[in-house]
Amino acid sequence: VPPVPRQASVLHRAPVVLPIGAEPIRDGGVLVDGQRIGWVGPAARYDGPTVATQDWPGLLLPGLVNAHAHLQYTAYADMYAPDVDFFAWIARFPVRNRDTPEPAWAESARAGVAELLRTGTTCVADITVQRAAIEAVADAGLAGVSYVEVVGADAASWPDHRARLLATLSTADGRRAVGVSPHAPYTLSSQVFGDCVALARERRLRLHPHVAESSYETEFVAAGTGAFAEANRRWGLDMELMRKPGRQSPVGYVDGLAGLGPDVHVAHGVRVSAVDRARLRERGTVVALCARSNATLGCGAPPVAAYRAEGNAVAVGTDSRASVPSLDLLAELGLLREIALGQGSPEAGLDRWLVEAATVGGARAMGLTDVGVLTPGARADLAAFDVPLDGDPYVALVRYGAGRCLGTVVAGRQARQAGAGMGG
């Protein structure tokens, strides 16, 4: 047993502790020492000083990592409807955003944070253009990165967008890590996309664009035509791809703009070939899968089985409430499992792979090494779930975990609790 820290600590105990990256522990204990984890092991073997204890009547694991969200759009839940067309859906945002009053953004983001905590997520890659959203996530103390989005820009409008980007990046003032999200290949001119990448690299900020989501995007990048070409013409945006078609895939195009790398994770990765997947692996770029959003918007299913078989690094995101019925990350795992099996992925080990994607996979997407695992020195972010405890805990979590979160701990502090008592 490793040495135990001396300061006041809380020993969280559970019938099963799932550390991730190590075997499940029956009657496990996780010592929370301030904002960090001090010790993990069978609770009975803890022989440090007497500390407060907390017993969770369920499965205890690291808080989940949502690798793609837009918390500012939580209040747009009325836009969610099954089977809408991606282009028709996304075209509604500019007007809706313009008509949203300033105070509503903070309220919307706070509602998103509350839903994350209610469902076991303690770390988030949140895309936003609103300072209020960065502040809401920082106030809650969630781990992760807020990516400031640049959308609808060409060379002429870039100076204005760039100034807004820089101002918004300074919001967190050290309270929250920030990054840059060049929105997507079809809403930014090539030059602007490339400049966003360069600006992020100069400032050592991480990047998180949407890539290879819809067939509209594939067409726009390859041929410079289709619904997005018409929309860009309407919006008066001068796009290089419309003058000189890219004749390549979205992944290839973004790579050509230096937009892939170990400091980047992309959202969606639905419309990808074997060559694209190999490119993502070569560049060390994680893909945040958002399967429920893809299904809602008619974008098809991501190639989950191929990503798994070929060894791509993947994470899991929800996208926003405008395209999914909840921000419950475990609800994503149920659908990803179904997709993987339907695509011929072997069932053995699948649940573990999915749970790892929703924890360490998300951490890796954001370059974080101290979240998504229960190990001494990691952030004390925990989530407990009321799932059957007699079988494989990964299977139980994927099959029964959605909607069954008992409580979460964020940086050592209890953020939400239902049905667990404080002892000690």
Ligand SMILES: [Zn+2]
């Ligand atoms: Zn998104």
